[in-house]
Amino acid sequence: MSSDASRKPSRLPNPPDNRSDPLFEEEQLYIAPGAQSIALNSRLVVDHGKGVRLTDVDGREFLDFFSGVTVGSLGHSHPKYVAALTQQLQKVTFGSFTTVPRLRFLKGLAEAAPGDLRRAHLYSGGSEAVEAAMRLAKAYTKKFEFIGFWGGFHGKTGGVLGLVGDDFKHQRGPLAPGYYSVPYANCYRCPFQASHPECSFLCVEFLRKFIRHNTSGCIAGILVEPIQGTAGNVVPPPGFLKALQEVAREAEALLITDEIITGFGRTGKMFCVEHEGIVPDIMTLGKGMGGGFPVSGLISTDEIVAAKPFSMPSASSSSYGGNPLAAAACLVTLETILEEKLVENSHTVGAWMLDQLREIETRYPFVGDVRGKGLMIGVELVRDKKTKEPLSSRASKAVFQLALKEGMILMITNSVIRVNPALILTQEEGTLGLEKLKKIFDVLERDKLYQE
Ligand SMILES: Cc1ncc(COP(=O)(O)O)c(C=O)c1O
Secondary structure, eight states: OOOOGGGSOOOOOOOTTOOHHHHHHHHHTTSOSOOOHHHHHHOOOEEEEEBTEEEETTOOEEEESSHHHHTOTTOBTOHHHHHHHHHHHTTOOOOSSOOHHHHHHHHHHHHHSSTTOOEEEEESSHHHHHHHHHHHHHHHHSOOEEEEETTOOOOSSHHHHTTOOSGGGTTSOOOOTTEEEEOOOOGGGOTTOOOTTTTSSHHHHHHHHHHHHHSOSOEEEEEEOSSBSTTTSBOOOTTHHHHHHHHHHHTTOEEEEEOTTTTTTTTSSSSGGGGTTOOOSEEEEOGGGGTTSSOEEEEEOHHHHTOTTTTSTTSSOOSSTTOHHHHHHHHHHHHHHHHTTHHHHHHHHHHHHHHHHHHHHHHOTTEEEEEEETTEEEEEEBSOTTTOOBOOHHHHHHHHHHHHHTTEEOEEETTEEEEOOOTTOOHHHHHHHHHHHHHHHHHHHHTTGGGO
């Protein structure tokens, strides 16, 4: 396929009385560059959403398989969510005092969390929660080094940047000292060219040796995503987290699992660590927890959260963390997840979609890998199944634009389609999404776009 300009993936065509384009362009005059690529590439000007559908100001409807990068666990404008937040808005919205919704949420969270994780703090953004978890680990262990993983993502602020496991760090230094990254159990792209289970987790053995040879032996925490989201919904084989927990114990460090994406039913269990039956020392929370409200948090044990200086008054608080609106959003989200059995729905509809996608994988020469748990599915696209060379960014953009034209919002990072719809997705809506995906893949194959 030539890179002939006429073949260039075109943008979503403008509707006759196009309102979107002028509004988008006008905003670009005021918004600083650097906004999320999906917003910039789609140029969508959204008007409203309902369930798993978003409608723009021109009345075009899109099936939303992106969910604001998994924040929208209940979908758009869930009636219970709208009612709870409306009611809270009319009562009180800010301040750090106890509210009944916050009490009820914290109790519910303690019941839902695994093992003896029962004491939580609430924050506003994911990286803020991860930084707080790291401060807590330092306070408890009195140590200061951290290990993260290649492909790991924990936010963009200075305190976590050193543990972001890709080239996002480049030109953003200096990084905090004592932060290290080691290979994740990404078996499709194993850096050791090994295969599981024959490798007996070579990556974990490497981590052990790495701690011995590369650190000063003062590891406060090992920070890991149970499934790597930003890297492309990468699912490690069973046993990986358990093995990491053993390494953490040997190093007298805490295991911090970052469940900001994977938590609250996303993977078909309330928390992803439950698939492995492990209880981490600290878990970070966010995104789907608030159903779209900017709220995050951490949860740990009575013993760990008592560590000073973390536990001293005002030492772990923030202006907005757990404010009345945030707490109301968390409470209604958790209650709705439980009442409407959305964890079970994520498991069932997700498993069904995974099966369908595995069947699709065999039909196209550019679907390299399909993996996932619950409604967190990765479809990795390649130029060639044998060499596993990733799809070019140009071809990935073409997939994204084709999806928009089909009326679907698909997130694609590192040539991986990240299927992350709201947990309310029905099998019918899943079928519709898969039909759209097949149409896109047919064009990709017909026009050999995947070889661009
Ligand atoms: C696993 C994980 N941790 C932390 C973060 C950072 O969250 P935020 O963007 O809210 O700072 C993200 C964001 O995508 C994430 O995926």
